[in-house]
Amino acid sequence: MVGGMQIRTPACGPGRPGRPRSAAADTAILAATREALVELGWSKLTLGDVATRAGVAKTTLYRRWAGKNELVVDAVAELFGELELPDRGSLAADIEGVVLQFAAILARPEAKSGLMAAVAESTRDDALRERIRASIVDPQKDLVLEGRARAQARGELPAETDPAEAARTVDLIFDVVAGAVVHRTLVSAEPADEEWVRGFTRVLLQGLSPASAAPGPSDSPGTSDHSPGPSGD
The missing domain is CATH 1.10.10.60 (Homeodomain-like)
Structure with missing residues (x-):
């Protein structure tokens, strides 16, 4: 989540031998x-x-x-299969683009009803939880991998040398993005509009410190306008 349209086929169960599926x-x-x-x-x-x-x-x-559980998950997964990672020229712009898409999907009544119900049911059904992971979560993590690779190619992010650490980072990025957008749209019932998405992206990339607090090119540690001069004044 951090191209042409990429429609992902839901993970429907295997059909019986015989006539091909329609x-x-x-x-x-x-x-x-x-x-x-x-x-x-x-x-x-x-x-x-x-x-x-x-x-x-x-x-x-x-x-x-x-049964119904599997059917509902695949119906919701088809909606999320519409997500794509736009190439807007920078990591921040790419994140904003995909988060806006994600929020727009979650705002659809069928996505709200299906996702919330499936997640609630999955708390009592391990097989359903695994189907949600395979059909909805894992394909969206592929977007995170794509976004990181693109940012690394631009020189915006360093290359990773430890595959295990890279995988943990992808999981963390996905959890932060998906968790924030789902909470914003489905729990708080607030709009994830462009202003919110810009603020979220800034926090995601820069942390909680305001941009103005970051040292400038001419700043050096331990110096400020109020630093004592050579005489201690």
């Missing part, structure tokens, strides 16, 4: 699932209702997904 049916089913989430909510959503909305047989759903 991409059109998958698309209709996932769209119907998001529609049902907005209208009915997690608790009232059923595979039968989704099948009716999608215009497919209920058995078609069961050939693709074991």
Whole structure:
């Protein structure tokens, strides 16, 4: 998260041997699932209702997904598959671009309903948590890797020599970005607009110290306008 459009295929379960799966049916089913989430909510959503909305047989759903949990995660994952890392010429601008996209997706009713419900259910279901990680989280971490590589090529970030440390850094960046945007949009219910995104990006890249407090090119440690002169005055 820190190109052309990169649509990632949700991690749907393996189909049974026989007739090939229909991409059109998958698309209709996932769209119907998001529609049902907005209208009915997690608790009232059923595979039968989704099948009716999608215009497919209920058995078609069961050939693709074991149950509602997996179906909802894949429907939400398709939304996040729209995320891309824009090349705006600098690390800060790239981060702002992808965070604005991320916030816009989270602002969509179907993303709000699906993601919050899936995360809540995953607290009691380890398999569902793993599916969320594989279908939603891991693909977005790829954007962090892409962004770091681009910034390193520009000379904005140093190259890493320790793969393990690099992986930990990617995890940390993803957690900071995703955690902040999810909390802002879904928990606080506040807009992640351009002003907020600029401030967030500044804190992410520079830390909490104001830019004016950073030493300038002519500054040197231990000197200031109030430093005593040679005579101690």
